[in-house]
Amino acid sequence: MESDVLLAQKGDKNAFTRLIEECQLTLYRVSKGILRDDTDCADAIQETILKSYHSITNLKQPKYFKTWLTRILINECNDILRKRKKTILLESVDDLGYSEENTEEFIDLKEALSKLEYKHRSVLILFYYEDFSIKEIAQILKVREGTVKSRLNRARNRLLSILNLYKDERGVENE
Structure with a gap:
């Protein structure tokens, strides 16, 4: 390149x-x-x-x-x-070019992602889907690396909380 x-x-x-x-x-x-x-x-x-x-x-x-x-x-x-x-709003992970089976877990993930704030959703997309490093994400978003790390941490925790709520609603035991 x-x-x-x-x-x-x-x-x-x-x-x-x-x-x-x-x-x-x-x-x-x-x-x-x-x-x-x-x-x-x-x-x-x-x-x-x-x-x-x-x-x-x-x-x-x-x-x-x-x-x-x-x-x-x-x-x-x-x-x-x-x-x-x-x-x-993030319509769905499918719209990002991924093809997955429509399992309950995948649907829950798409729905949970859409409920995150933009600043948290964007760092997850850049980090996990586009494989940008913390440093690159900081440059892209024009924020400090520490800010990216804290947003990633908060996004992961919030995503986990939302997914656990979905499991609780269906009566599935948390692992």
């Missing part, structure tokens, strides 16, 4: 296209985790691609291309939310 970044910074359009193709699923998943509507996701991704294409020469460290691109995307998503005053 780094070699393509260097080529793209020198004006190689094919290298830039390869970079975007490599990151397209991440762009969709992250935007879908923030925005509900596919049209909004497409708008955010399109703006992200345009902005990144025009400013790729400003990227100082090519190894952080994906982090840099994701930060631009999150800013675009937040701009769309501000402009349209939408409520942030």
Whole structure:
């Protein structure tokens, strides 16, 4: 990826296209985790691609291309939310590109994720679904690493509490 970044910074359009193709699923998943509507996701991704294409020469460290691109995307998503005053909801994990059987546990997980606050849901998505490190998430969200760690911890605890409530409601013993 780094070699393509260097080529793209020198004006190689094919290298830039390869970079975007490599990151397209991440762009969709992250935007879908923030925005509900596919049209909004497409708008955010399109703006992200345009902005990144025009400013790729400003990227100082090519190894952080994906982090840099994701930060631009999150800013675009937040701009769309501000402009349209939408409520942030995660429709479902299925919409993030995952295909799983519709077991009770999976349905509970999707429902529990949707009940988390945006700041907690977003760190879970970036950490577990997109495999970003704590440091990268901090850079993307423009917060301290300690903030990311505490949000992850709170998100995990809240998610566990919600899932335990679902088990209790069904009369299933907690493990």
